[in-house]
Each structure stands twice: as C-alpha cells, then as structure tokens.
Amino acid sequence: MTDNPIERAATATPPRLARRIKGLSDRAIAWIFVAPTIFLLLAVNIFPLIWTINLSFTNFRANRPNREVDYVGLRNYERILTDSDIWLTMQATAHFLFWTIFFQVLIGFTLAWLINRKFKGNDLWTTIIVLPMMLSPAVVGNFWTFLYQPQIGLFNYVVSFFTGVDPSSFEMIGSVNLAPWSIVIVDTWMWTPFVMLICLAGLRSIPDYIYEAAAIDRASRWRQFWTITVPMVLPFLMLAVLFRGIENFKMFDLVVQLTGGGPGSVTELTSINLKREAFEKWRTGYASAYAIILFVTVFGLASVYVKALNKVKER
Amino acid sequence: MKTAKYLAATALTVAGLGANGAAADDLTLCWAAWDPANALVELSKEFEAQSGHSMTFEFVPWPNFADRMLNELNSGGKLCDLLIGDSQWIGGGAENGHYVKLNDFFDKEGISMDDFAPATVYAYSTWPKGTPNYYALPAMGDANGWFYRRDWFENPDIQAAYKEATGQDLREPESQREMLQIAQFFQGREIDGQTRYGAAIFTERGSEGITMGATGALYAWGFKYENTPGKYDMEGAVNSPEAVEGLEFYKEFYKTATPPGYTDSYMEQGLDAFKSGQVAMAMNWFAFFPGLYADPNTGGDKIGFFVNPPQNQAASTLGGQGISVVSYSDKQDAALEYIKWFAQPDVQAKWWALGGYSAHNSVLNDPGFKDSAPFAADFLEAMGAVQDFWQEPAYAELLIAMQKRLHDYVVADVGTAQEALDKLIEDWTETFEDEGKL
Structure with a gap:
C-alpha cells in the first residue's frame, strides 16, 4: 500500500465496468440500471393512464366483470360536461380552492413575518403553530365536527362570546350557506402552518445586507417590504400556492369526515363525487372519463402556473 | 424418548381427526356491527359445540357495511363464508354470482320457505322478486x-x-x-x-x-x-x-x-x-x-x-337481512351446515330470546309471541306492511x-x-x- 494519496485514489477507482462484464457497453449497463425504474414508471403510471383513457370510452363496470363491454365513443365525456350537478361540484371545489389558498397565503405569510422577528420563545411558538398540520386529516375532520356542534361545540360558543349571537342559533355544518365556509376554516386551520414554513424559509433566505443597503438609501420600512421582501419571497409563496392548490384540488378525507359532502351536495367536492361514481356506483367507464377531465384540468392549470413561477424566478 | 412420545401423540391426534370424518372448518360470518350481531355470537356457540366447526365473526359498522362487503363480493374475496347481507343486495348477489343458490340444498334438507314469514321470504330470499329462486334464508326480520x-x-x-x-x-x-x-x-x-x-x-x-x-x-x-x-x-x-x-x-x-x-x-x-x-x-x-x-x-x-x-x-x-353462502368460499359445505342448523325451529326460538328477530313462523305465530316483549306486537304489525327499496343489481x-x-x-x-x-x-x-x- 502506497502512502501517496494520488496513487491511492487511482487504485481505489475501479476499472471500467464494461471491461469486467464482457460484451456489454457502458450504455447497455446504464440501461440495465435504469430499466427497473422505467418499468415501474410504465407499470404504475403510464399503463394505468392509458388504460383509464381506454376505459373512458366504454360502459365498463368493475363490479360486473362478466358483462359485455361496449365502446360508447365520447358519450361519457358529453354526459359529464353537460351534467349540471357535476358543474355544481366544480363550483364547490373552486370555492374551496380559492378561499383556502387566499386565507392560507394571507395568514401564513403574516405568521411567517411575525415569527421571523427575533423574540423570546420564537422556536416554541413555531412548534405550536405547526402542530395542526402534523395531525391526520381524518382525525381533524372528526374532532371539528364536535367543535362545530351547535349545542355543545366550542366554535359556536367562541363566536357567541365575541358576537353575542345565541350559540345554538347557527349550524356551521348543517347550514347550506355556512357549510362551504366550515370546510374552508378547517383546512385553513390545518394547512396555514405549511404555507408559513415555506414563507419563513423565503424570508430567512433574504440577506440582511440588502435591508441595510436600503436603510442607508433611506428607504422606509413599507418601501423595503414591497420592494425587497415581497419580490424575494414571491417564488416561495407561489410554490406554496402550487402545493396547496394541487392538494386541495384532490381534497377528500377531511371533507368526508367533516360534512360527507352535505348538506345536500353543497360541499361535495369533485374528488368525493368521483369516488362515488367509481367505487359506490361502480360506473368505471364514466368515472374514468371524469378522472381524465380532472387530470387534464389540473395538468393544464399546473403547467401554466409553473411557467409563471419560472418567469418570476428568472426576474 | 420424549420426542417419540410427542410424535406418537401427534399421530394419534391426526388419526383421531381423520376418524371423525370431515375436518372441522373455521367459518367466517360477516354482518353489520350492532346489537343483534352480539346475540348471534352467543347463539352460534351452540353450533360450534354441535358441529365441531369454529366461528369467526367479521362485523363492520353500518355506515361502512355496504361499501366494505360489496367490495369484498365484487372482488371475489374469500373473507366471508356466510354473509348476512342487506335485503337490497339480493339482486346483485344473485345476478353477479356472489351468492350460492339454495334451492337444491333446501330441497335436500327439507327446509321449506313456507315455514318463514312470507314478507321476509319475498324480501330477503328471492330473486327475481317473488319467484321460487332462493339465495338466502331469512335471518333477521326488521323494520x-x-x-x-x-x-x-x-x-x-x-x-x-x-x-x-x-x-x-x-x-x-x-x-x-x-x-x-x-x-x-x-x-x-x-x-x-x-x-x-x-x-x-x-x-x-x-x-x-x-x-x-x-x-x-x-x-x-x-x-x-x-x-x-x-x-x-x-x-x-x-x-x-x-x-x-x-x-x-x-x-x-x-x-x-x-x-x-x-x-x-x-x-x-x-x-x-x-x-x-x-x-x-x-x-x-x-x-x-x-x-x-x-x-x-x-x-x-x-x-x-x-x-x-x-x-x-x-x-x-323494511330492514333486515337474509343469510347467504358466499360462492367464493372454500368452505361451502360447512357454511350450508350452519344454515341448516340455523333454520331449526328451536334455534330460531333461542335467536328471538337472545335479541335477534326471527322470521320463522313457529316463533312469530306462537300464541305467547305478542306478549314476549313490549315491542313484539308492533314488530308483527310492522312486518305485515313492509315495503323495501329497489333490490336490483x-x-x-x-x-x-x-x-x-x-x-x-x-x-x-x-x-x-x-x-x-x-x-x-x-x-x-x-x-x-x-x-x-x-
């Protein structure tokens, strides 16, 4: 064994693998290594997608495997796009999506800005604030049904304390007007800490010297906020919006536990509706078309959004 | 020497089992998780003692019962040998081949549907409705x-x-x-x-x-x-x-x-x-x-x-359910044995006594039935005018x-x-x- 580090490094480097595996080029060996991943991707992602597209043109039902399957052309798509009930679920989803993101960004950014100030107990408060997002959505949905209970629920009593309204005079989950807001409140409570953490990362990535330079140029705090803080945190904020948007578009567990899609269908989001079509009504062909429409919608919106995000990052 | 004794004992046990004829099975009965299910567990102990089979129970809370069990049937699952399924499932159970048709078995064992309340036979057992094609034995009358x-x-x-x-x-x-x-x-x-x-x-x-x-x-x-x-x-x-x-x-x-x-x-x-x-x-x-x-x-x-x-x-x-043998079960003989035992008038009488609602005429037509519980007369009256949801597949x-x-x-x-x-x-x-x- 030599003491020369250069020689040691040279002997530690193995000879080219191809030399040891006779008859295989480096490219072939590379394919061997990548093949399992490609196979998995094809099996788990691409094949089901193609199969779903195929099913979306049929009247197939998974609970009747022996029944003859007919190709129905675009009938499933036509039915879905002309069904007023499905458009209502789209509206409910859009309402949920818009307001949860709006409140989570607003409150999350504010909390991050406050937490970013240096004060005693900063870490403790951060830990307390992020607790809700560590809970299971099913558990959160379940215990909020108790909090919203008009006769014994804490939420109604808190509202009553601040407004003087009789606590049993309103029903968050049972009222057609309040139920869409009840799911917005719970999702905001649970996921604002996530947006806060991302914003906090953005805020902490801004070097202090930029603020110091701005202060020397006599820029006001307000000016510093709008010209330094917001532009530099914006890519982080947009990333948070993307994550929350995708997550909330497919929101299921929390809302099912909380309202079950009711009262009536006012909180029946597309994912709940899709699950009913696919696994309760067993209209597999129809549900496949529904899934494809949702996939195209999310994929399209996300692509446009990611392009915008990249532009912001490039600035 | 000890090892030899154990081997001998094992051999004797195996031989003993063989001498008894059919091996004992572990039957799984699926139903909803509610009060009558507990009564059925108690009642089934007698079947275990008589038959040598052991019983396992899979009880699912009502809100998830249909989802859970229909998924099980649709996937050809072998979890349940016996299923006390809701009355509305009978059409799907019959047409999709989930339930074993029981006519031949009833004929062979002398089990007559005339021994059960007509409304329950119609609702829980027949498909197409009202025809003498039986896919379940009325198990639990309810309204x-x-x-x-x-x-x-x-x-x-x-x-x-x-x-x-x-x-x-x-x-x-x-x-x-x-x-x-x-x-x-x-x-x-x-x-x-x-x-x-x-x-x-x-x-x-x-x-x-x-x-x-x-x-x-x-x-x-x-x-x-x-x-x-x-x-x-x-x-x-x-x-x-x-x-x-x-x-x-x-x-x-x-x-x-x-x-x-x-x-x-x-x-x-x-x-x-x-x-x-x-x-x-x-x-x-x-x-x-x-x-x-x-x-x-x-x-x-x-x-x-x-x-x-x-x-x-x-x-x-109408509420209530019939008991069916799941066609995907590997223990259909033992499951049919359970149904034969359950159809006996004295077992049905115990079923009512324990808190289950028997649909057997020998129980319902007993002169003392109406006074046997404060709600017994109402039950009889209700079952005389029941209507059920679609029972289509x-x-x-x-x-x-x-x-x-x-x-x-x-x-x-x-x-x-x-x-x-x-x-x-x-x-x-x-x-x-x-x-x-x-």
Whole structure:
C-alpha cells in the first residue's frame, strides 16, 4: 500500500465496468440500471393512464366483470360536461380552492413575518403553530365536527362570546350557506402552518445586507417590504400556492369526515363525487372519463402556473 | 424418548381427526356491527359445540357495511363464508354470482320457505322478486319503527299542556300528521329544567339514512317505485301527488321538530339523542329495541314503542337481512351446515330470546309471541306492511341517487319536492337504461 494519496485514489477507482462484464457497453449497463425504474414508471403510471383513457370510452363496470363491454365513443365525456350537478361540484371545489389558498397565503405569510422577528420563545411558538398540520386529516375532520356542534361545540360558543349571537342559533355544518365556509376554516386551520414554513424559509433566505443597503438609501420600512421582501419571497409563496392548490384540488378525507359532502351536495367536492361514481356506483367507464377531465384540468392549470413561477424566478 | 412420545401423540391426534370424518372448518360470518350481531355470537356457540366447526365473526359498522362487503363480493374475496347481507343486495348477489343458490340444498334438507314469514321470504330470499329462486334464508326480520318517552307522555302536566295547545289527548300517534303535531309540541319545550326536542329522524347523507327515514313517510302517503311491478314505469308513481306530499311532510318534520344540527344523522345519532334525553320520540330499526328497553336510564317504564303510523295507508320501511353462502368460499359445505342448523325451529326460538328477530313462523305465530316483549306486537304489525327499496343489481347506484335528491331537498333546501322526485326519475331512468332494462 502506497502512502501517496494520488496513487491511492487511482487504485481505489475501479476499472471500467464494461471491461469486467464482457460484451456489454457502458450504455447497455446504464440501461440495465435504469430499466427497473422505467418499468415501474410504465407499470404504475403510464399503463394505468392509458388504460383509464381506454376505459373512458366504454360502459365498463368493475363490479360486473362478466358483462359485455361496449365502446360508447365520447358519450361519457358529453354526459359529464353537460351534467349540471357535476358543474355544481366544480363550483364547490373552486370555492374551496380559492378561499383556502387566499386565507392560507394571507395568514401564513403574516405568521411567517411575525415569527421571523427575533423574540423570546420564537422556536416554541413555531412548534405550536405547526402542530395542526402534523395531525391526520381524518382525525381533524372528526374532532371539528364536535367543535362545530351547535349545542355543545366550542366554535359556536367562541363566536357567541365575541358576537353575542345565541350559540345554538347557527349550524356551521348543517347550514347550506355556512357549510362551504366550515370546510374552508378547517383546512385553513390545518394547512396555514405549511404555507408559513415555506414563507419563513423565503424570508430567512433574504440577506440582511440588502435591508441595510436600503436603510442607508433611506428607504422606509413599507418601501423595503414591497420592494425587497415581497419580490424575494414571491417564488416561495407561489410554490406554496402550487402545493396547496394541487392538494386541495384532490381534497377528500377531511371533507368526508367533516360534512360527507352535505348538506345536500353543497360541499361535495369533485374528488368525493368521483369516488362515488367509481367505487359506490361502480360506473368505471364514466368515472374514468371524469378522472381524465380532472387530470387534464389540473395538468393544464399546473403547467401554466409553473411557467409563471419560472418567469418570476428568472426576474 | 420424549420426542417419540410427542410424535406418537401427534399421530394419534391426526388419526383421531381423520376418524371423525370431515375436518372441522373455521367459518367466517360477516354482518353489520350492532346489537343483534352480539346475540348471534352467543347463539352460534351452540353450533360450534354441535358441529365441531369454529366461528369467526367479521362485523363492520353500518355506515361502512355496504361499501366494505360489496367490495369484498365484487372482488371475489374469500373473507366471508356466510354473509348476512342487506335485503337490497339480493339482486346483485344473485345476478353477479356472489351468492350460492339454495334451492337444491333446501330441497335436500327439507327446509321449506313456507315455514318463514312470507314478507321476509319475498324480501330477503328471492330473486327475481317473488319467484321460487332462493339465495338466502331469512335471518333477521326488521323494520323501521318508533319509540318515545313514555314517562313524559304520561306526565299529567305535559298531558294538560298538550291538551291546551292542541285540544287533543297526548297518546301514541295514530297518523303521521298526529306524530308531527306531537313532535312540534315537544320541540324546544323545557322539561326537568332542560330544553327538549321533538324527534330524532334519519337525515344521513353518506350511506342510506335519509332514504330509509323519508320512505317511512313516502310509503305511508302512497309512494310507489313503479306503476306496474317489473316494468320500471316510474312516471306518476315515484312523483305522484301523494309522494310529493309525503316528501314535503318529511321536510316539515325535519325543519320543525328535530334537534339543532341534526343534518347528518342515522342510527347511532338517533339512539344517542334519545338516550341523552334530547328528544321525545325517535325512529329506528326494531333491532335496537331490546337494547333500548334494557337501558337503565331511558328504558323499562320510561320507554314506549309504536309502529310507523299510517297516513293514506299503513306502511313501514323494511330492514333486515337474509343469510347467504358466499360462492367464493372454500368452505361451502360447512357454511350450508350452519344454515341448516340455523333454520331449526328451536334455534330460531333461542335467536328471538337472545335479541335477534326471527322470521320463522313457529316463533312469530306462537300464541305467547305478542306478549314476549313490549315491542313484539308492533314488530308483527310492522312486518305485515313492509315495503323495501329497489333490490336490483344496480341498487347502490339507485340508492345514491335517492340519497342525493332527498338530502338536497330536505336538508339543503334545493328546489321543491316535485322537482326532487322528477329528477330522481331522471336518475333512475338513466340507470335502468344503462342496465338495458329500459
């Protein structure tokens, strides 16, 4: 064994693998290594997608495997796009999506800005604030049904304390007007800490010297906020919006536990509706078309959004 | 030497098992998790002792029961050897090959369907409906009934207040309208220093709750699924003026006589509302009545029972189930053995005694049956006028549509009763067209 580090490094480097595996080029060996991943991707992602597209043109039902399957052309798509009930679920989803993101960004950014100030107990408060997002959505949905209970629920009593309204005079989950807001409140409570953490990362990535330079140029705090803080945190904020948007578009567990899609269908989001079509009504062909429409919608919106995000990052 | 002894003992045990003939099986029986299931566990101990088979039970809470079990059947699962499935599943169970047809077995073992109450045989066993093709043995008769706070109804002060408010005597209601009047009287009333409410009814959205509740009123008004049975001609039956009136009545009941926040409630919530003293009356399945009567706080002398009151006609919503052998089971012989044992009159008598609702004539026609429990006579009366939901293979799709239309109208104030029932016909028509039945 030599003491020369250069020689040691040279002997530690193995000879080219191809030399040891006779008859295989480096490219072939590379394919061997990548093949399992490609196979998995094809099996788990691409094949089901193609199969779903195929099913979306049929009247197939998974609970009747022996029944003859007919190709129905675009009938499933036509039915879905002309069904007023499905458009209502789209509206409910859009309402949920818009307001949860709006409140989570607003409150999350504010909390991050406050937490970013240096004060005693900063870490403790951060830990307390992020607790809700560590809970299971099913558990959160379940215990909020108790909090919203008009006769014994804490939420109604808190509202009553601040407004003087009789606590049993309103029903968050049972009222057609309040139920869409009840799911917005719970999702905001649970996921604002996530947006806060991302914003906090953005805020902490801004070097202090930029603020110091701005202060020397006599820029006001307000000016510093709008010209330094917001532009530099914006890519982080947009990333948070993307994550929350995708997550909330497919929101299921929390809302099912909380309202079950009711009262009536006012909180029946597309994912709940899709699950009913696919696994309760067993209209597999129809549900496949529904899934494809949702996939195209999310994929399209996300692509446009990611392009915008990249532009912001490039600035 | 020790090893040799163990080997000898093992060999003897194996030989002994062989000498007994068929090996003992471990049978799995699937059902909903509720009071009667516990009674069945107790009853089945006798079968285990007699047959040598052991029993395992898979009980699923009601809100998930249909989802869980239908997925199991649709995937050809072997979890259940015996299934006590809901009456509406019989069409799918038969047509999709999930259940074993029992005719040959009944003939061979001398089990006659004439020994069971006709309504239960029709509802739980036959497919196509009413034909002598049997896919289940009636296991648990059930219907939706009512119970009330007898102590409040018999309280002289409350009776006087009711008389003053309505001009009538406070009694077990004899019509749907009278029941609503009583519920509205109790709504928001102070009794023993607490605010009480009228009644706990079914409003649940996710599974079958609001359909099972509202049909109690709809059937009593005269709602029908078809004008001609088997023709799927729903126009004028599903949305008849009587059906519209019945649905409007159920909404009025929900809006004016139920506790606050009672928007998504089914069996458990109804039982809780009654046991906690919130409501004067509640609807629920007869299956729960033995447990309610035995409750130390609100049972005994404090509780009374009555059958779903008539309006234009006497009618009750059917519950209950038949017991079937799952065709994917590897232990069908042992499962059939269980059914043979369960069909015996003396076992059926014990079943009733333990809290299960036997559908066997020897139990129901026994002269002492009506007095055997405070709700026994009501049960007999209810079973004489039961009506059930569609039992088609596409029942789940039909049920989901009705759940949506009823909940939209009753709880979420969407549209009118007429519109809700018209849309329901559109939904069901689409389903039957997909099924090739229209």
